[in-house]
Amino acid sequence: MLSIHDLHVRVAEAEIIKGLTLDLPAGEVHAIMGPNGAGKSTLAYALAGRPGYEVTSGSATYDGEDLLAMTPDQRSAKGVFLSFQYPLELPGVPGLTFLRTALNAQRKARGEDEIAAPAFLKLAREKAAALKIEFDMLRRPLNVGFSGGEKKRMEIFQMSLFSPRLLILDETDSGLDIDALRVVADGVNAARAPDRAMLVITHYQRLLDYIRPDRVHVLAAGRIAASGGPDLAHELEREGYDKYSKVPA
Amino acid sequence: MAAVKQTVDQVEALEAYKHGFVTTLDQEFAPKGLNADTVRFISAKKDEPDWMLQWRLEAFERWLALEEPHWAKIHHAPIDYQDSYYYAAPKTKAGPMSLDDVDPEVLATYAKLGIPLREQEVLAGVQGAPKYAVDAVFDSVSVVTTFKAELAKVGVIFCSMSEAIREHGDLVRQYLGSVVPVSDNYFACLNSAVFSDGSFVYVPPGVRCPMELSTYFRINAAESGQFERTLIIADKGAYVSYLEGCTAPMRDENQLHAAVVELIALDDAEIKYSTVQNWYPGDAQGKGGIYNFVTKRGDCRGDRSKVSWTQVETGSAITWKYPSCILRGDGSSGEFYSIAVTNNRQQADTGTKMIHLGRDTRSRIISKGISAGGSSNTYRGLVSAHPKAANARNFTQCDSLLIGKSCAAHTVPYIEARNATARLEHEATTTRLSEEQLFYVMQRGLSQEDAVALLVNGFVREVLQELPMEFAVEAQKLVAISLEGSVG
Ligand SMILES: Nc1ncnc2c1ncn2[C@@H]1O[C@H](COP(=O)(O)OP(=O)(O)OP(=O)(O)O)[C@@H](O)[C@H]1O
Ligand SMILES: [Mg+2]
Numbered sequence: 001m002l003s004i005h006d007l008h009v010r011v012a013e014a015e016i017i018k019g020l021t022l023d024l025p026a027g028e029v030h031a032i033m034g035p036n037g038a039g040k041s042t043l044a045y046a047l048a049g050r051p052g053y054e055v056t057s058g059s060a061t062y063d064g065e066d067l068l069a070m071t072p073d074q075r076s077a078k079g080v081f082l083s084f085q086y087p088l089e090l091p092g093v094p095g096l097t098f099l100r101t102a103l104n105a106q107r108k109a110r111g112e113d114e115i116a117a118p119a120f121l122k123l124a125r126e127k128a129a130a131l132k133i134e135f136d137m138l139r140r141p142l143n144v145g146f147s148g149g150e151k152k153r154m155e156i157f158q159m160s161l162f163s164p165r166l167l168i169l170d171e172t173d174s175g176l177d178i179d180a181l182r183v184v185a186d187g188v189n190a191a192r193a194p195d196r197a198m199l200v201i202t203h204y205q206r207l208l209d210y211i212r213p214d215r216v217h218v219l220a221a222g223r224i225a226a227s228g229g230p231d232l233a234h235e236l237e238r239e240g241y242d243k244y245s246k247v248p249a
Numbered sequence: 250m251a252a253v254k255q256t257v258d259q260v261e262a263l264e265a266y267k268h269g270f271v272t273t274l275d276q277e278f279a280p281k282g283l284n285a286d287t288v289r290f291i292s293a294k295k296d297e298p299d300w301m302l303q304w305r306l307e308a309f310e311r312w313l314a315l316e317e318p319h320w321a322k323i324h325h326a327p328i329d330y331q332d333s334y335y336y337a338a339p340k341t342k343a344g345p346m347s348l349d350d351v352d353p354e355v356l357a358t359y360a361k362l363g364i365p366l367r368e369q370e371v372l373a374g375v376q377g378a379p380k381y382a383v384d385a386v387f388d389s390v391s392v393v394t395t396f397k398a399e400l401a402k403v404g405v406i407f408c409s410m411s412e413a414i415r416e417h418g419d420l421v422r423q424y425l426g427s428v429v430p431v432s433d434n435y436f437a438c439l440n441s442a443v444f445s446d447g448s449f450v451y452v453p454p455g456v457r458c459p460m461e462l463s464t465y466f467r468i469n470a471a472e473s474g475q476f477e478r479t480l481i482i483a484d485k486g487a488y489v490s491y492l493e494g495c496t497a498p499m500r501d502e503n504q505l506h507a508a509v510v511e512l513i514a515l516d517d518a519e520i521k522y523s524t525v526q527n528w529y530p531g532d533a534q535g536k537g538g539i540y541n542f543v544t545k546r547g548d549c550r551g552d553r554s555k556v557s558w559t560q561v562e563t564g565s566a567i568t569w570k571y572p573s574c575i576l577r578g579d580g581s582s583g584e585f586y587s588i589a590v591t592n593n594r595q596q597a598d599t600g601t602k603m604i605h606l607g608r609d610t611r612s613r614i615i616s617k618g619i620s621a622g623g624s625s626n627t628y629r630g631l632v633s634a635h636p637k638a639a640n641a642r643n644f645t646q647c648d649s650l651l652i653g654k655s656c657a658a659h660t661v662p663y664i665e666a667r668n669a670t671a672r673l674e675h676e677a678t679t680t681r682l683s684e685e686q687l688f689y690v691m692q693r694g695l696s697q698e699d700a701v702a703l704l705v706n707g708f709v710r711e712v713l714q715e716l717p718m719e720f721a722v723e724a725q726k727l728v729a730i731s732l733e734g735s736v737g
Binding site for chain 2: 048049050051052071072073075076077081082084087088090091092093098099101102103105106109141158162
């Protein structure tokens with residue numbers, strides 16, 4: 001579903017991703033772990049098309065198409081969803097207004113009909129209830145004054161509303177209490193499907209206990225330094241990243 | 250941040266001004282230039298009584314002695330007041346007209362602007378939709394006022410200024426110039442001498458005006474200025490909501506618009522005045538566009554009276570305007586809600602004055618300035634509490650949003666508290682539209698243009714909510730259009 005080959009990404013004149021290759025087949029969940037500053041968020045941003053994250057060489061193919069040639073909104077319409085490590089606040093933009101505008105923009109780009117307000121509200125209510133989100137929270141400007149955990153929960157809520165096909169979760173588990181972690185993990189597990197793939201960036205084994213990843217990759221110094229099964233995560237938890245940090249420049 | 254530079258620094262030509270067409274028709278002009286005879290010509294054209302002519306001539310004398318002000322943060326080449334027409338009107342018979350007498354080209358113009366002038370059409374519109382009475386001013390004359398008969402049934406007078414001077418001379422004489430004195434300032438004084446048309450509203454005691462009143466100003470003629478004059482009186486306990494809209498063709502020359510609006514609210518009366526100003530702003534290089542030098546003032550003359558200004562300023566090459574409230578009556582209140590958008594080479598110096606004279610007076614100022622391109626946007630405001638204004642309260646919030654790197658925003662608040670019990674609060678913020686926010690919104694599926702519009706609408710939401718529903722939707726679109734091409 002997603003195939004990244006020898007990707008190089010430059011941010012503000014510095015090369016951060018230095019030849020990264022990764023294959024993510026449909027139906028699978030892959031975890032990405034790695035030390036702070038390794039380039040995990042940079043990879044996520046590059047895949048979502050953030051301006052300023054310049055791909056200098058390499059490729060990323062999504063469903064047979066050149067992902068890197070698309071604008072961020074085109075990627076979104078094609079089902080790419082990024083749950084941000086630090087979700088943004090949108091002053092004056094009520095959550096529901098934002099989500100409906102976004103959903104309809106995606107649908108329009110796919111040539112689908114717009115969803116009418118009543119149908120949208122029904123959908124939003126269902127999804128909010130499933131994630132134990134107070135509906136009134138959705139009437140407030142998106143993320144403004146929300147706690148760190150609430151913002152993360154909103155990201156998962158958006159994800160479940162849009163039903164994307166390529167899900168990139170950037171440390172969605174950081175800052176969550178145990179209950180919220182469960183809710184998020186349940187959300188992710190419920191989203192598992194044969195035609196969906198997920199890239200889960202995390203620092204903690206805890207999340208991976210709930211979401212059994214098909215594969216675990218270590219991202220260090222801008223490259224995949226090691227890959228393995230779920231056991232690799234346990235090993236990292238015990239031994240840390242020391243042996244991966246001496247990657248030649 | 251190469252991409253930031255790339256996206257933000259390019260400001261494309263503003264192609265979005267969709268009201269820029271010219272209507273071709275037979276027009277009548279005053280001789281070019283300005284002297285006492287021009288003033289006499291205008292007065293005669295309007296069949297005015299002698300007191301009105303004398304009032305104008307006196308204003309003209311005073312204007313000659315005044316100098317153009319230069320304290321605002323705006324720059325323009327000197328204006329040649331002799332190189333302009335002070336009166337332009339479609340050639341038709343004088344006096345109030347029925348729609349059948351109006352030049353079809355003029356009617357077509359309003360149709361093109363989406364303003365219904367036939368009452369049947371308004372009535373035939375969506376059921377349950379609010380009804381609006383319209384006064385249509387084309388260059389120097391009012392061409393038609395709708396729903397006059399229906400309004401007259403409850404005693405509301407809504408007509409053109411010219412008609413009011415002829416038909417309701419006593420009211421006009423009593424109130425004209427009582428809020429904005431003839432020699433208040435250079436442009437108001439000029440207006441007093443040569444004002445052409447505008448709207449007149451009188452709402453009798455205890456009457457709640459049964460519909461929204463609105464005036465649409467259209468400048469059509471080349472090399473002409475527009476000097477309209479509006480006077481609104483809400484008698485004791487009356488209420489009226491009034492909206493003003495304006496557009497002009499795209500022309501390479503700068504055209505002067507110097508209006509005066511006076512509002513008078515007596516005891517317990519309330520006037521809500523909204524403006525959606527969309528004069529032609531000039532092109533991306535700053536060629537052409539309207540100079541909008543306007544004096545608007547509301548007098549809360551009665552106790553517990555209220556005047557509320559809401560403005561959405563997107564057009565004009567230069568905007569110089571400070572809708573103000575004189576809080577004379579005890580317990581009176583004034584509000585000012587403003588959205589000012591500047592793009593390309595536009596300059597705006599706008600704000601308000603809240604003059605607290607009476608006891609327990611309150612005022613509230615919410616100003617949202619958005620600057621993009623190479624434009625300059627200044628909020629200038631005065632809040633003053635006089636010695637007798639015990640317990641005066643003011644709250645001011647001024648927010649500026651910058652889009653791109655070559656625009657500028659300034660906030661110039663003046664505060665004078667001459668009463669120890671007055672409490673005047675001022676808050677101000679300046680933010681730049683962040684690329685990270687834009688990316689977040691685009692990641693959720695919105696195009697860059699829609700993302701900008703969404704974030705900007707969030708920024709101005711508090712003010713949009715003050716506009717009548719239908720105009721809020723219109724204004725929201727207008728703000729988005731004005732900023733088209735400001736990013737990317
Ligand atoms: N705009 C920028 N300007 C300069 N350096 C940047 C910029 N953005 C990212 N970097 C650098 O790129 C490197 C990778 O950052 P990235 O955010 O991808 O790390 P990460 O693996 O997600 O780390 P964490 O686990 O802390 O979230 C860091 O050294 C960071 O300082
Ligand atoms: Mg990160």
